[in-house]
Amino acid sequence: MATNRTFTMLKPDSVEKGYIGAILEKINAAGFRIVAMKMTHMTTADAQEFYAVHNERPFYGELVEYMTRGPIVAAILEKENAVDDFRALIGATNPADAAEGTIRKLYAASMGENAVHGSDSDENAAIEGFFHFSGRDQF
Numbered sequence: 001m002a003t004n005r006t007f008t009m010l011k012p013d014s015v016e017k018g019y020i021g022a023i024l025e026k027i028n029a030a031g032f033r034i035v036a037m038k039m040t041h042m043t044t045a046d047a048q049e050f051y052a053v054h055n056e057r058p059f060y061g062e063l064v065e066y067m068t069r070g071p072i073v074a075a076i077l078e079k080e081n082a083v084d085d086f087r088a089l090i091g092a093t094n095p096a097d098a099a100e101g102t103i104r105k106l107y108a109a110s111m112g113e114n115a116v117h118g119s120d121s122d123e124n125a126a127i128e129g130f131f132h133f134s135g136r137d138q139f
């Protein structure tokens with residue numbers, strides 16, 4: 001299996017509740033190497049663009065408000081089979097459906113406020129990583 005990369009955000013609810021350390025610990029313990037990381041506060045325009053694929057969905061406005069209400073931690077992670085393994089580690093979008101021991105089961109409150117993002121494909125991992133990290137960052 002090839003080593004590759006995924007992109008994650010610890011969302012505003014994780015930061016507000018003081019879960020950054022606990023979630024990073026789970027990420028490290030699962031064998032991911034953090035190759036880039038920063039705390040940042042998305043603007044409304046940033047969040048609208050990042051989630052443009054959802055702009056017709058009824059929850060889009062709520063999603064943009066949530067993702068801009070406080071800082072997030074954005075990171076690029078490396079591991080064999082990174083995209084699929086990270087999605088397994090975070091669990092289902094709705095924490096009520098997430099498997100025991102997954103990050104969303106442990107730390108997410110609801111479908112909307114689900115603690116953490118994980119890219120759904122190698123292609124989106126690259127797009128989302130470049131959205132948050134510039135060509136001047138070395139990773």
Ligand code: CMP
Pocket residue numbers: 054059062063093111112113114116117118
């Ligand atoms: P994520 O899968 O990381 O990216 C899209 C986000 O939209 C998702 O996490 C949730 O935060 C949010 N989302 C998805 N489905 C719903 C829904 N039915 N209601 C509210 N928010 C949602």
